[in-house]
Amino acid sequence: MESAPLYWRLKRQKYNLIGTRCVTCGESFFPPRSFCPTCRRRGRIEEFQFSGKGEITSYTIIKSAPKGFEQFAPYTVAIIKLDEGALISGQVVQGTPATIGGRVVPVFRKMYEEGKEGIIHYGIKWQVDGTAAEK
Amino acid sequence: MDIGIVGYGAYVPHYRIAVEEIARVWGEDPAQIKEGLGVLEKSVPDKDEDTITIAVEAGKNALLRAGVDPKLVMALYIGSESHPYAVKPSGTVVGEALGLGPHLMVADLEFACKAGTAAIQCCYGLVKGGVIPYGMAIGADTSQGRPGDALEYTASAGGAAFLIGKDPLALLEHTLSYTTDTSDFWRREGADYPSHGARFTGKPAYFSHVTSATQLLLERTGYKPGDFAHAVFHMPNGKFPVNAALGMGFARQQIEQGLVVRRIGNTYSGSSLLGLTNVLDIALPGDRILLTSYGSGAGADAFVFQVTDHVLDRRDRAPLTEEYMARKEYIDYGKYARLRGKLKV
Numbered sequence: 001m002e003s004a005p006l007y008w009r010l011k012r013q014k015y016n017l018i019g020t021r022c023v024t025c026g027e028s029f030f031p032p033r034s035f036c037p038t039c040r041r042r043g044r045i046e047e048f049q050f051s052g053k054g055e056i057t058s059y060t061i062i063k064s065a066p067k068g069f070e071q072f073a074p075y076t077v078a079i080i081k082l083d084e085g086a087l088i089s090g091q092v093v094q095g096t097p098a099t100i101g102g103r104v105v106p107v108f109r110k111m112y113e114e115g116k117e118g119i120i121h122y123g124i125k126w127q128v129d130g131t132a133a134e135k
Numbered sequence: 136m137d138i139g140i141v142g143y144g145a146y147v148p149h150y151r152i153a154v155e156e157i158a159r160v161w162g163e164d165p166a167q168i169k170e171g172l173g174v175l176e177k178s179v180p181d182k183d184e185d186t187i188t189i190a191v192e193a194g195k196n197a198l199l200r201a202g203v204d205p206k207l208v209m210a211l212y213i214g215s216e217s218h219p220y221a222v223k224p225s226g227t228v229v230g231e232a233l234g235l236g237p238h239l240m241v242a243d244l245e246f247a248c249k250a251g252t253a254a255i256q257c258c259y260g261l262v263k264g265g266v267i268p269y270g271m272a273i274g275a276d277t278s279q280g281r282p283g284d285a286l287e288y289t290a291s292a293g294g295a296a297f298l299i300g301k302d303p304l305a306l307l308e309h310t311l312s313y314t315t316d317t318s319d320f321w322r323r324e325g326a327d328y329p330s331h332g333a334r335f336t337g338k339p340a341y342f343s344h345v346t347s348a349t350q351l352l353l354e355r356t357g358y359k360p361g362d363f364a365h366a367v368f369h370m371p372n373g374k375f376p377v378n379a380a381l382g383m384g385f386a387r388q389q390i391e392q393g394l395v396v397r398r399i400g401n402t403y404s405g406s407s408l409l410g411l412t413n414v415l416d417i418a419l420p421g422d423r424i425l426l427t428s429y430g431s432g433a434g435a436d437a438f439v440f441q442v443t444d445h446v447l448d449r450r451d452r453a454p455l456t457e458e459y460m461a462r463k464e465y466i467d468y469g470k471y472a473r474l475r476g477k478l479k480v
């Protein structure tokens with residue numbers, strides 16, 4: 001688990017899927033990178049807002065969850081290829097079950113709670129298309 | 136000045152529990168309850184959903200419809216009686232998640248089920264006064280009824296968001312409120328479930344306030360019930376709004392589209408507002424809409440909106456309320472109890 005100040009700094013990226021993109025070659029990065037591994041010193045990096053829409057490339061169902069996540073089990077964790085290129089891992093919410101190649105859209109959910117009295121952490125999870133979601 | 140709803144958005148969680156299933160557990164007659172309450176099933180939030188996440192989803196839809204730069208939204212008021220934190224405003228998280236701010240006025244509002252309409256009034260005043268270009272008002276709740284209490288059949292989850300500003304899809308023509316000290320329903324700080332005065336909640340509370348606010352608004356504006364294409368009244372169940380409407384001279388077909396309570400239950404701060412989003416989803420330019428919310432304690436906020444041409448090009452930019460109501464998965468009481476934390480281990 002991350003410490004509170006670090007989580008706070010990363011919040012904007014996590015809530016809004018803000019990553020980076022190399023203007024030189026067009027590759028996008030999430031989490032954001034400040035250096036393009038392909039272009040190296042010729043690379044030019046800028047902030048980039050991902051739509052969050054993408055496709056499931058693989059997934060697994062977690063039945064015994066790590067500490068802090070027990071109340072959510074069983075849940076699905078997937079690797080998602082975002083439409084803008086980057087690969088990201090994340091949780092797939094209840095509803096239409098995950099399938100390989102399934103279209104997903106981002107939804108805002110609770111990630112975990114620090115006990116009954118601590119901070120509640122929020123962030124992006126994914127929902128398998130569903131007609132209500134993709135527009 | 137043309138100020139009103141520039142964009143709106145709905146959100147309803149996808150789980151449902153049917154009246155039959157709750158009645159089965161408590162050994163009650165489901166037909167009698169469905170008839171008595173006018174509710175067939177209610178929405179249930181998932182473990183990772185709360186007022187904040189519901190507000191974000193509804194707010195996203197409102198921004199999509201409005202097509203407004205989030206940085207121009209300079210106020211965010213969220214009305215709820217289930218804010219996840221007692222101290223730390225829901226609006227801080229919701230604002231950041233929607234890409235608003237940091238130049239942003241935020242406060243969480245509380246007035247039982249009418250805090251969301253109070254939020255619309257706050258935003259309207261600020262925009263009309265020229266203080267801000269746009270303000271967002273959200274009503275959202277994940278309400279709970281004590282196991283075995285009649286409220287358990289109706290207390291549900293959902294929310295709606297409204298971006299208030301110029302160039303609206305529904306012009307806000309007039310609004311007023313009617314408030315008295317009436318203890319029909321309350322929850323003390325730290326208590327898990329609300330208490331209510333059972334039979335007391337009808338006449339002196341809901342009907343008196345809803346009717347007084349609505350009549351006062353009709354007097355002020357000179358409109359008659361027949362001037363409205365649609366009317367929406369707060370829906371603690373499927374019976375109260377119908378009786379209130381018919382009692383004031385509104386016809387059945389004027390309230391039909393707004394009666395979302397039968398399929399999703401009472402979403403508290405989201406209740407009358409989800410009725411309004413469902414109406415805006417089908418309303419035609421020129422239609423007048425009457426909205427009267429109700430909050431225990433007690434008070435009612437009444438509004439007259441007039442739909443403009445913008446509704447036609449903006450409404451399809453985000454999911455319709457009907458899509459959220461139709462998207463559902465039924466659960467049994469065991470799963471419901473687990474999701475809602477009703478099992479104390």
Ligand SMILES: [Zn+2]
Pocket residue numbers: 022023024025026027036037038039040043044
């Ligand atoms: Zn590059």
